[in-house]
Structure formats: structure tokens, C-alpha cells
Amino acid sequence: MGKPQAGIFHDEADHHYYLEYRLREAAGADEIREALAAARACVPPEMDAVFAFGRRAWARVHSDAVPPALVDFEPIGSGARTAPATQRDVWIWLQGDGTEALVDAALAVDRPLSAVAVLEDEEHGFRRAEKRGFEGFIDGTENPQGEAARAAALVPEGDVGPGGSFVLTQRWVHDLHAFEALPLAVQEGVIGRTKAESVELEGDAMPATSHVSRTDVVVEGVKQKIFRRSLPWGGVAKQGLYFLAFACALSRFEIQLERMYGVAEDGLHDRVTEFSQAVSGAYWFAPSEEELAAALAAR
Numbered sequence: 001m002g003k004p005q006a007g008i009f010h011d012e013a014d015h016h017y018y019l020e021y022r023l024r025e026a027a028g029a030d031e032i033r034e035a036l037a038a039a040r041a042c043v044p045p046e047m048d049a050v051f052a053f054g055r056r057a058w059a060r061v062h063s064d065a066v067p068p069a070l071v072d073f074e075p076i077g078s079g080a081r082t083a084p085a086t087q088r089d090v091w092i093w094l095q096g097d098g099t100e101a102l103v104d105a106a107l108a109v110d111r112p113l114s115a116v117a118v119l120e121d122e123e124h125g126f127r128r129a130e131k132r133g134f135e136g137f138i139d140g141t142e143n144p145q146g147e148a149a150r151a152a153a154l155v156p157e158g159d160v161g162p163g164g165s166f167v168l169t170q171r172w173v174h175d176l177h178a179f180e181a182l183p184l185a186v187q188e189g190v191i192g193r194t195k196a197e198s199v200e201l202e203g204d205a206m207p208a209t210s211h212v213s214r215t216d217v218v219v220e221g222v223k224q225k226i227f228r229r230s231l232p233w234g235g236v237a238k239q240g241l242y243f244l245a246f247a248c249a250l251s252r253f254e255i256q257l258e259r260m261y262g263v264a265e266d267g268l269h270d271r272v273t274e275f276s277q278a279v280s281g282a283y284w285f286a287p288s289e290e291e292l293a294a295a296l297a298a299r
């Protein structure tokens, strides 16, 4: 199996930067490859970087290795409870210890890319104490670790793109005033865990509409695990979660999102969607190191 891009699992940096590009229509495949290779070479050696592609872009640079399951993100839900689609072509995730070095690296990466692509979105994610989100809950408690994380995140041998990973990114904006106005026990029912210690609620105390109830899914005996690397973003006026997760199969995201947005068979929605609104949504493919190198090599 191919070697996954190291930054997927290497989880040490406190500061993260996300760049989303749309490829220029006029750019040729060779020109795009060259610009991406030059951008990769600009990442300082002490920094992790993950490069991922939307379906159309991956087909443009590596047409013989596009996983059939890779689709563009489509809106999910209806009315006010809708996850919007903002699918673009190239997603780059940089991880560093300080904001200055990180932004300098992002600027360096952007220079060669700007010839073939337009930067359409950027965000700065950062770790908060105890990995708590702005809403105050610990994020990542039930995340798989070690081999279980690899199994959840990586395309297995035998499928197209082994060692690669399907990626979901969604920027969420919280309504903190509304959430903080809820009594503690109700907040805990929204998430499905206690706030102080992140202990999972049990039995009757666990609402069917809690976030944990909607995302902890088993299909035909198989746990639909994903590997999450989300982080808070923002400041005083606006803030939320930059949701970022990796999966061995894109359908795992679809199943969880359908259950969150009330379009699964039981019609229930995730109460998190009452207090937080996704404002972006995209699916990407993060190829293995080998596939990425092959895709960016001159032809």
C-alpha cells in the first residue's frame, strides 16, 4: 500500500492553515503539474503539508487513478438546515508552530500556484487548551488512534488509490450566544458527552438527536469510523470549527451527514445543526506520497 501523506496523522502543530484553489480553465495539465510541484517544494522541511484534490482537478493531473467514489460535494438538507457546497479544485493544509512561519509558508506556496489557480478561500485553524472547541467541549475523544486511525482513514489495497484518503472539509460558524444560553445538561445532550470530562452519556440520558448518536454509525456490522483533525477558527465577531476528516470510503461522510441533516430514514437531525451552521463543504482526495509524486512529475 502507498505511504499516506505524513501530515494526515502527524498531530503536533498548534497552528494550521487551509488554502482552497480553483484551477484556471486555460491552464494546461503540464503547467498545473509544474506549479503544484513548485508549490510543494516551497513547504519548509520542518512543516507538514497535505495536498488534496477535487474530482475534476485530480482527473486533470492523474486521470488514470481517480477513485470512482470521488464526487463533488453536493448540498445536503433543506431550508435553514442545509450544508452548502463550495467545491473547489485544490486544497492545501499547512501545519506549523507559529502563525508567522505558517503564513510565510502559505505565501510561498501561493506564488507558483497563482499562475495556474485562483485562491478562493483561506482559513487559520488553531488548537485551544485541552482540544476544546469554542463551544467548550473536548473534540476528538472518540477519534481512532494508531492502526485503527489508519484503517478508518486510508483507502485499502485493492481499491483505486491505496494509501490515499477521502477528505471532507466544512467550515462551521457557531451561534455561541444561543448555545451558551442552554443549561449545562441540555448542552451535554446536544453533544452526547459531558462537558467537563467528555464522558459519553448512557441509556436514557443519551438523546437520539445528540451529535454522538447521529455520527456513531454501524452499517451491516461495520462501524463507519472516520479520522478527525478538526480545529477551531475565528475570533470575537465570528468563530466556529474547521471540520476536517479523513476516511477510507467517501460513503462514510455521506452517511454521517445525512443523519446530521435529517435526511436519513429516521428523519432525525443532529441538534448541533441548531447552534452551528456550515458555510462551506467540499470532498477531496489526498493521494498517497507515491501517487502524488507520480501525478506531479513532468510528463
Ligand code: HEM
Pocket: 133, 135, 137, 138, 139, 140, 141, 142, 143, 168, 170, 172, 191, 193, 198, 211, 212, 215, 216, 217, 226, 241, 243, 253, 256, 257, 272, 276
Ligand atoms: C459544528 C460542528 C461540529 C462540532 C462542534 C463537533 C464536535 C464534536 C464533539 C464535541 C464530539 C465528541 C467528542 C469526540 O469524540 O470527539 C464529536 C464527535 C464526533 N463527531 Fe463531531 N463535531 C462537528 C461536526 C461533525 C461533522 C460534520 C461530522 C461528520 C461528518 C462529525 C463527526 C463526528 C464523529 C464521527 C464523532 C465521534 C462519534 C462517536 O463515535 O462517539 N462531527 N464531535
